[in-house]
Amino acid sequence: MHYLTRIWAHLALLIPLVAKSFAVAVAHQNVLRLNPTLLYNISTNFAGNSSDSFLQTTGLDNSTAMMRPFIAYDDEFEHLLAKDATLEHLYTNPDNKPVADEMGIWVWDHNEVWMSSSSVDNISYTSILDLSDQSVKPLLVSSNGIPILNPNGGGYFNGKVYIAGDGNATIPPAIYEIDPVTLDARIIIDSYFGLRLNGPNDLTWGCRDNNSWLFFTDDPLSYYYSKGDFPTIPDATWRWDPKEETLLPVIDRTDILIPNGIRVNKDSTKLYVTDTPSTQVPGSGFEQTSTSPEQYYGSDTSAIYEFDLGPDGFPYNKRLFGITQRGISDGLHLDDDGRIWTAEADGIVIRSSSGKVLGMINALAIQRPKVADSSQLPLQNFALAGDRIIILAYTQIYQVRLSHAIVKSMT
Structure with a gap:
């Protein structure tokens, strides 16, 4: 072997070792590539x-590069991004109202994203983003007069929008079905044996053969809207079978204390549910501590759980899929290749179907909204919309363009 050839061969072996502890330079100017070993070493x-964000950890390169919108730990995430991908600003509410907070429903055949606002004076509402002209219109009440009260999560299935609503002191929490063309609405679930639901948080549809089921999580969030009406049934994850006309609890609070986000994968063989970590909420009514007038709400984990979903629509084989570094895995979506996308305090985190963290849309790169509540996170939820990610950032909406469509249609 030629002398210079041998030198280059030795250097080629050293380069991966030298690069292990540093950010890897990439061609995409908006991507910061970090070695995946930094997640544990x-x-x-x-x-x-x-x-704080993981990117603010002492020992990492906390330079201005940490403000890049995309953090990649794996080629797979970087390849999902369009070559010129960035955080594109789509909308800012002119009245500085928090229109873009929860839900993120892609109504694909109408080119819309439905979302819910943050609560203002104990009221939240639905807004509809028209992707063709980037306009946003509020949906305060359905066209047939049914108020879609304090919406939270939702989904799109068989041409209808389904929304989980928290209700208030007068109107019970409910699951709503809305026609996206006429905007007519009807309530399909509002009770269990005559008792109010606690507060439907999020929902998803699963289909096997000729059967379909609606799964939804139910937690005590409606307490904050009902002004004193304590929960009357245990928190649970529920399965509604419209063919059998049956509502059944399928995951109880001993498995997941405060269930939050929920999604099935494309072929309805897996069900994913997130838990809610502990928070101290003044006046919430949950397990008052002995040293503080504040109350205890939630479990001690911000976990994502995976279940197998049987052909009869019942979940089994629970396993821990992941734990968020910070905050709640509130927004939860799956793409057609089985990747799991979660809105966390650090940003939108993308995991492979086996749980490997592939990358992140960086919350530090999103401008914090100028509102009275300075603790408000810069993003809360999002929508997977074909070849775009629509980011709900409180008073603002952003999009990220992808290299290809990761969902052909969303249920």
């Missing part, structure tokens, strides 16, 4: 804080 002098 940084240095002897590292220091992280659960109140």
